[in-house]
Amino acid sequence: MNKLNGIQKTLIALVLATVVIAVIVPLMFFFTNAFSNGREVYDYPKTPILSFTVKVQVSYNEDTGMYIVKYYDRNGELQNAVNTSFGEILSGYFEQYLSVYRTPEELLEQFEITKTEGPQEFTYGKNMWHNFKTFFLITSKAEEALVNSIIVVIFTIIISLTLGSMAGYAFARFRFKGKDQINVFMLIVRMFPMVGISIPLAVILIRFNLFDTMIGLAILYSLPNIALTSWITSSIFVGINRELEEASLVFGANGFQTFIKITLPLALPALAASSMYAFLTAWNDTISALILTNDHPTLALAVYQAIGDNTTNLQYAAAGSIILIIPALIFTFVIRKYVNQMWGGVSV
Amino acid sequence: MAFLELVDLDKRYTQKGNLIVKHMNLSIHKGEFLVFLGPSGCGKTTTIRMISGLEEISGGDILINGKSVVSLPPKDRGVSMIFQSYAVWPHMTVRENIAYPLRLQKVSKKDIVTRVEKAAAAANIMELLDRYPTQLSGGQRQRVAVARAIVVEPQIFLMDEPLSNLDAMLRVSMRSELKNIHESLGATSIFVTHDQSEAMSLADRIVIMKDGLIEQIGTPKDVYFDCESIFVASFIGVPPTNFFHVSVLKDDAGLLLKSQDVSYRVDALEEKMLSPYVGKEVVMGVRPENLEISDTFDDNTFLTTHADFIEPQGSHIIVISKLESSVIKISSSKLELQAKSLIHVSVKDRKAMFFDKDTEKRIRLQEE
Incomplete structure (x- = not known):
């Protein structure tokens, strides 16, 4: 082992300092706030x-x-x-x-x-749970917002994974005209800020009677994630040896069974990573939800409004934020297992 | 009655592309071990992929048991396949891998257990059944692929260069195991390889392909000693056949084949064969072990040269000699031969093959 020289030590110290200042300190304040009483805040x-x-x-x-x-x-x-x-x-x-x-x-x-x-x-x-209880008491429709958030997340994951992984499979396995161009166009979709899309989309959703519904919101969140999912999955599908699918065809499966039993499980890490992105997009967004919903807010929106309404009782908003973070953390940690397991372990 | 028949089989990958497989006609008998041998890109893998149904055909027909299977998907053709990459599914245990085809056939659970264990026993992987493929070595994965292929009790085994990813030792032992399995099951097998020693040791018949055409079909002995074309003669055998471009001359004593380096007196049988070529050039091919080295010049001496290099091979030596226009290799048992010494070379027992220079085909005796 080489001893670290001065420059390396300084760099490491800087990195540590950044981590402490940028991550740990705000997190600790955030946590203490969420568990503080009305005076400690x-x-x-x-x-x-x-x-x-x-x-x-x-x-x-x-x-x-x-x-x-x-x-x-x-x-x-x-x-x-x-x-x-x-x-x-x-x-x-x-x-x-x-x-x-x-x-x-x-x-x-x-x-x-x-x-x-x-x-x-x-x-x-x-x-310790006073702030959390109060958050649900004082925030109008907090429980409904939590359910809404879960629904919109599930819709977003379903829409973006189904369409995105099918597109990704097509990109990986088939040759067709304009493939490269479509690939770039899908990237361009990600470049638009969601707010920019939400206003015209609001008009469309009203026409289709989907305004202020979770499915409408999920459609918006899926737009950038379909592109992302297709990018992530196509790179994994390319890496899956074609002979694995062909073996399945020879040994008695039809094309659909092969996709379900062989291709999909092998692409699981890509799907896990994509679903994480879809989850985070849908779970954390406030501004599009603000535009596209009226009476049915999502949890992120409810917390956002709680902060706006309770400038004197910040601890409730902090508690709401913790409620918002926990499912995202759990989801990320559950998914992380699959992402790591496959990308690190199994070569396909 | 042939069991598997290929009739005028064509393959092109793009609409107007070249034919990868050209009008292939082939009959395979039940229980036969057939090896497709050829350099890469000769269409051998494409052919077995067409038989398996993984590749569409562009023309012609494939008959199994007299019935056309062209319109059937791979799963309904009664074939099983061993792939070059083994294609063992990494997300299933060995047991699940082997049971997968049976599950799809809706075989009862009890039967699955017994059949999986029987196949695993045949492939010698009983103790690996509950492991995942990532925990196995290349050879073990190969065995899993074999077990999976035999568990479905197929009519035809297709093997696409199954041994090419194994190390040399394992390859030799695996190939005798494959042959054993083939014989104990009495299945019909088609094996694709570019390794001629594999082909020679496994095959009942070898199909030698080049550029989508069959060059020769025959027993390993046939394709070695009785080559149909210059390509076969040069492709089969290590070291390969020595070729001499010779002119056919007629003199008082009969026909004489001559070039800068060699001269060869033609006997009666060969004279009949070569008489249409008088005044033309033919290509003469002699296997390295059919060239005999002697110290003295006599009537039979084919050429006289120096032994430039000697490669000892244990039981025999390879003598390499540079001629004016080519390099010849002679396999000899004269272990004491010194490099640089003068050698007189003759053709053993008239074992020379003659090829038409234009068509590159073997010159055969014309039937009267």
């Missing part, structure tokens, strides 16, 4: 570390008969929270701003001691 300076508990100081004012509740912020300083004698208000405040779920009676009973013993400190466990 506005801490400054912000600590990018999750907290699981809330510490409050409660004192009793005998003149007004009210409990004075103060909480410790992340820097350990006391901040004013609420002054009240009503259990309901206490409980409501704790739930909404501190993500602490306690019944009014429970709180009043606990605070009783401050009447005799003076100011006391209490530590409560945060309900």
Whole structure:
């Protein structure tokens, strides 16, 4: 092993720094935000570390008969929270701003001691899922949006994989006039921004009664992905030895059986990679969904709108974003197995 | 009655392209092991692909058991094939590979198990059944391909250069196994190769092809010793046949073949054959082992030259000698022969073949 020289060390340090600055730090802030309560979100300076508990100081004012509740912020300083004698208000405040779920009676009973013993400190466990619950509560049609997103993703994958892989097979296996030109044209489709296509497409979809439907949205998302799928799959189909298909034909299969049982499984990595692209396009898009839907938003659009509507409660939007990320992460990791397995392992 | 018959078979790949296979006529008997031999691009692979149905034919007919199969898809022709690349499906285990044709034929599960195991036993891969092809060596994959081919109990086995991707040792042992399997199954086999030693050792009959035409069909012995054309004589045999361009001269004693280097006195039988060529040139071909080296000059001496190089081959030596117009190679058992020494060469037992210079075909005795 050669020792790294100065330049290499510097480069590695730069790369690491970039990773930390560009990926890890924003991710950590994002995560802490998503799990912060309504008060922690506005801490400054912000600590990018999750907290699981809330510490409050409660004192009793005998003149007004009210409990004075103060909480410790992340820097350990006391901040004013609420002054009240009503259990309901206490409980409501704790739930909404501190993500602490306690019944009014429970709180009043606990605070009783401050009447005799003076100011006391209490530590409560945060309900970590408060933001997620609230996101679905305050965002109109959040559940529907989640279902919509799943539907549109499935449609997009089906449309772009069926058409794209068939085109890819044709490009790989057959010779026909204008093949190269069509190949380039398909690339050009990818060059158009989807927003540019969505406006004229909106008109077409209205004509066909497909406006504000998931199938209409899926058609839009499929446009660039059909081209991409055909590119990815054709390169894999080219690599599949023709004799593998011919053997299947000789040994009793017809053309369709051969495609299903031999060609398709061998092209699985390409299909997996393509479906990943299709998934991400459909799952993450907001702007086209904004144009092409009216009453039936997708999840990405719902989160986008949640951010717009809740400028004072950013933690809910962050929670929504986490909800948006998780399926994409799961899908990518499931698919990744196939992509790696085939592209690295099996030679076809 | 021929089992498989090719009638005026034509193949061209593009509408106006050249014929790759030209008016091929061939009859193959049941149980025969037929080898297509020829240089690359001679149409041998195309021919068996047409028989299998993977390639459309451009003209003529293919008959199996007297019935035309031209309009049938590959799966209905009762053929099975071993491919050059083995074509073992990498996403299935060996067992699934072998069972695939049976599954498609809707054979019952119990029968599949027994037939797969029988085929695997025949191909000697019982212990590999649950592995994936990527975990197998080239030779083992080849065996899987063989097992898959025999499990369907085909009427005709087609083998498209099945041994060309194996190393030399494995190739030799695999080819005797293939021959064994062929004999134990009593199937009809067609084997394509460009390796003449493979062809010689496997074939009942060899079909030698060149540029889409059949040059000669015959037993391995025939195509070696009784060549129909200059191409066959030069293609078969290592080292190849020595050719001499000689003029046919007539003198008092009969016919004499002469060139710058050689002279050959023609006997009565050969004289009958060569009499139409008096005054013309013919091509004379003599196998290296049919040239005999002697130390003394006599009446039979065909040519006199120096042994320029000697290549020892163990049991025999190859003597290489440069003549005025060509290089000859002589296979001899005179192991003590020194390089650069003067040698007198004669033709053993009149084993010379004569070819027409224009048609490049063998000159045969005309039937009266």
